[in-house]
Amino acid sequence: MKSQITIIASLLLSLLFFSGCQSETTPEDLREEVKTIKEIEKRSQNIENKGDAFDVLRDLNQSLKSIRDKILQMEIKYREASENEKKQMEKEFETANKEIDQSLQVISKNTEPYKDKEEVSKMLDKLNEILISK
């Protein structure tokens, strides 16, 4: 019986351990997302074939999805913020948006030669919907 209880306990503990990976609080700004987009930008400079372009755009899609979710969270906070806090948030957003803008420009340029390839164009189609999808 002891060994059975050990198995159950380790199952539950492993679950708690894995879920603990998520427990740190996420910051309510776009710093992490900007960092990710910058990394994707860096990768986009080494695109050698349509497969690389596809991978870059797939990861970009995922990042834009996180950005969308983070922005919606930020806006809930923005509505309840004081005037000073609002200005601070606007400033932070402007900075993040500018950096994302620059990275998107580079990514778009680097993936341009592959846009007519089927896989890549499908990813671009997905990007069309990404910011407003549920």
Added chain:
Amino acid sequence: MLKGHPKGLLVAFFANMGERFSYYTMLAIFVLYLQARFGLSAGSAGDYYGGFLFGIYFLPILGGIIADRWGYGRTITWGILIAFLGKIILTVPGYAQGYFAMQWELVIIVIALFVISLGTGLFKGNLQALVGKLYDYPEFAPKRDNAFNIFYMGINIGAFLAPYAATGAVKYVLGKKGFLYENSMPHLSNLQEKAHPFLDQMIGTVQSHFSGTVHYMDKIEAFKAQMGFGGSLTEFASTYTSSLSVGYSTAFAIAAVAMIISLVVFVGFKKYYKHADLTVKQAKEKAEREGREDTTVTMSKEEEKKRLVALGLVFITVAFFWMAFHQNGFTLTIFARDFTVSQVSSFNYLFFDLRTFIPILAAIGGLIFMFRKSSTLRTKIISAAVFLGGAAIAYSFYSGFADTKNIEPEIFQSFNPIFIVVLTPVIVGFFNWLRKRGKEPSSPRKIGTGMFITALGFVVMMLGAFHLQSVTGLSPYWLIGTYFVLTIAELFLSPIGISFVAKVAPPRFSGLAQGGWLGATAIGNLLAGLVGKLWDIVELWQFFLLLVVLTLLSGVFIFSIIRILENSTKSSDQSQ
């Protein structure tokens, strides 16, 4: 399939089918309704949904305690009435728009959810306990596992039909106002109403680099033009969401009516289960009144304890099954949305459209009965007609399909109830075949095997995740295959588990034990959400590997305590 079973099983089957149809009709649109009516984010709507589901699966423990004292039939009847009342309350905000302030409407929703959970808590586990009691007689006892497989099919027929009834009701109400059903509209209207400045700006940024990106305001404008609405964009958005709320309330009303049907069946055919509807105390009193010996099994405290420990061990393990299985409405649906192709050929679409899929299944069924050796000439003629009719209907719709068709990620969830209905007779037949040869495995062995089959289902997903590294999107058959394997696992585990609980539970705790089984499901659902949080953190294949490992370990655990479990079923067989 029903030969040799008591008639009470059919009463429970249809009463349960009505209640489950009602429950899933409500559930199919509940989150969408919260978003449409209250503009809640997916996260907030998910909190209401999660709390409600927890109540649904946890309150049966309370329901069981009540029924073990008060009587099963009586508790079940009250459960149906209370759940009916809850669903009526749920229609109020949609039908009485403008009578209450928004926050009061939300209070009404919370009250409705509590009342529905309470009603379901009184109903669900106790009906299972009652079915178990029908098989406490020696002539029926060997068929208990099969009975629960059949009973389980009723749940899934109700669940399968429900989403179609829900969307049908919404489409009907919107159609009367000249609108089409577009389920992304509440979300878009919400964005528009709240005019998200940051999001607007970010969309503008993306648009400037990737041409063709659609702004949500343009999307609303396009829907407005498509539906021929004359007013402003704001008027369109608010009229549409208001009509949509009425549509959703109509679906809730349909759910309430289904409860009445369930009540009529359960109360109207009481004579078929009345003999089994007795608590230990009631059975004793009845025997005394009739001046005969009480044949109800009485157990020593030690025996009761032994059985409760066996049940507890199974509950803990089964929670891991539900944790893995209930990824279907969560990460597997996200997988369908993000990593499965969104367009399929007209041939593949045959399996995604009910108008073609059901006739195909009917045609296959017809074909099997046509060539079965034991079929009579009359059966063969009817089967041939079913085959030809099914094939003709499927072909007539197929010929009207475009070359490629879009598939919605939610549609994958309907494969599970379809597979349940199709596979139940096969699994029941398989176990019957084994029993005739004296090789039918015990209920605990079936449960353990179900765990291993679950692991196999997620191995399919893991292979899919590896394959995804070289393709744009996966073929839908990967997910369909996984659902197929998981359904087989479910049929080995869930109905058999309920049967095991009915068999092993000490008679004076029959209701409580079934409530415990559902409580384990509630914990499994919570674990499903917990594990689901890893989705964005680890690689896809790692996520599925974790599920494989957890379910394999659970299977190994069941087999490691198989003697304890089998002994508890053996002692229950001896006592019947």
